[in-house]
Amino acid sequence: MALSGTSLFDIELRSYAEEREPDRHAYAQLVLPVSGEVQLAIEGRGRRLDPLQGAFVPVGAWHAQSSEACNRSLILDIDAAALTHEGWQRLQEKPFTAISSAARKLIEFMELVTEQRAVQAAHLEGWVPLLLDTLALGTPQLRSRLAALLAQVEASPGNPWSTESMAQYARISVSRLHALFREELDTSPHAWLLQKRIDLACRILASTNRSIADVAQAAGFSDQSALTRAMRQGLDVTPAAYRRALREKASNSQ
Secondary structure, X not given: OOOOOOOOEEEEEEOOOOOOOOEOOOOEEEEEEEEOOEEEEEOOEEEEEEOOEEEEEOOOOOEEXXXXXXXXXXXXXXXXXXXXXXXXXXXXXXXXXXXXXXXXXXXXXXXXXXXXXXXXXXXXXXXXXXXXXXXXXXXXXHHHHHHHHHHHHHHOOOOOXXXXXXXXXXXXXXXXXXXXXXXXXXXXXXXXXXXXXXXXXXXXXXXXXXXXXXXHHHOXXXXXXXXXXXXXXXXXXXXXXXXHHHHHHHHHHO
8 A cells, every 4th residue: 555644545557367365454445447347355245346336345354356357447545544434334334336427437537647647645635525425425515526626726726716617616606615615614715715826826936946927827826916916915025025035044044
């Protein structure tokens, strides 16, 4: 298992050939076939898996898999600490689960990301709740949609996000998005997005020599003056002063 740091999930594409010796481990696994067929036995109960049939392997459960045909599966490793969502309990009660068309779309998306070796912790943290709700509960719940949205925006706050595009991503109305942000985060979508963009701008200012105009564009601001105005209002400092203070501090510490 490749979990490290604070991550509760890890994912990889894997193929199976001849039958392996039964194994068990201290974390759970979600087996999501993307092509071919795999024979999987969990605690003596066997089932054929294919792109329409997946499986959940509970923590500590003996399991073995084999295949006589070409196959590939997404394997999601799940830290035991993450198994608090009611969806995991439902999958443990019924470990062999049908993969709906909605779940298939989510799996195809993650297959593409994994193939490109572009998986980030934020991607998994947003993707897993959506997949779990789709597999175990049928449709993604509002909090799962919000978690997916937050993860997506935090991974790329400089993209041209707006309140409307955020609502569209979460598949809810703008008014419901505002209400959900207020209920869960005690802020507005615009204020939250603005803070994420300021955070990104500060990271770029601290780690690069890019011009302030370039930093503003990379962080999603319309121009340098918009970034300056946002940082002055949020941090009581201009971008130039922020960068200068960091460099003076670094110089004094040497």
